[in-house]
Amino acid sequence: MEEKYSLNKYASIINRFSMQFFDHELSDSQIGAGQYFFLARISEQQGLTAQELAAKGHFDKATATRALQRLEELSYIRREADKNDKRKCRFYTTPKAKPIVESVYAAVEQWNSILKHGMSESEVAVATRMMAQMAKNAYGYISSLIEGDKDGKSSNL
Known part of the structure; x- marks a missing residue:
């Protein structure tokens, strides 16, 4: 008999362990699971706005804002006012972010490998x-x- 909440249960377990894994793997960088997505997307596509980043990851604006503020505090990203619309800010990685981005990609690859093990x-x-x-x-x-x-x-x- 199928367990009543099996899909939700396993999705939740994987999500919790994913967060723990990324928090552990990225602890030296002072970023956690909540920020790595944003840093990687900005690295891949310089000049994204907070709204574009939130939409790419299906995050709410408040979550995106908190993550971007943290990355900015750590000097991994910088913001610039949009040349055409001064109400918008565009985000760019700094040179300090390069080794962190490499660590993020390595951690993602390692976690994907762990999840796919035996398949x-x-x-x-x-x-x-x-x-x-x-x-x-x-x-x-x-x-x-x-x-x-x-x-x-x-x-x-």
């Missing part, structure tokens, strides 16, 4: 597709709830 390439591909679909389902449902709240309507999904 064939085809099993990894299937698991990846299934998790991507579950993430898409979750995003779609929550987005519709938020949109429904904005309109004062309740969702019947």
Whole structure:
């Protein structure tokens, strides 16, 4: 018999252990699981705004703002006012960030290796597709709830 909450249970376990792993692996850099995503995205695409970063990771604006403030305090990123819209700030990595970004990528690769241990390439591909679909389902449902709240309507999904 299928366990009633098995998908949620295992997703939660993996998420908690992921956070612990990244906090441990990145402890020398003074960043944790909450900031590494933002640093990596800025490194990959210099000049992103806080709103663009939040959207890329499906984070709320407050979470993005806190992570960016921490990275800025550590001098891993810098902000510049947008040339066309002074209300927007664009973020760029600093030279100090380069070894940290390399550590982030190494940690991500190591964690992915740990998660895939004992699985064939085809099993990894299937698991990846299934998790991507579950993430898409979750995003779609929550987005519709938020949109429904904005309109004062309740969702019947």
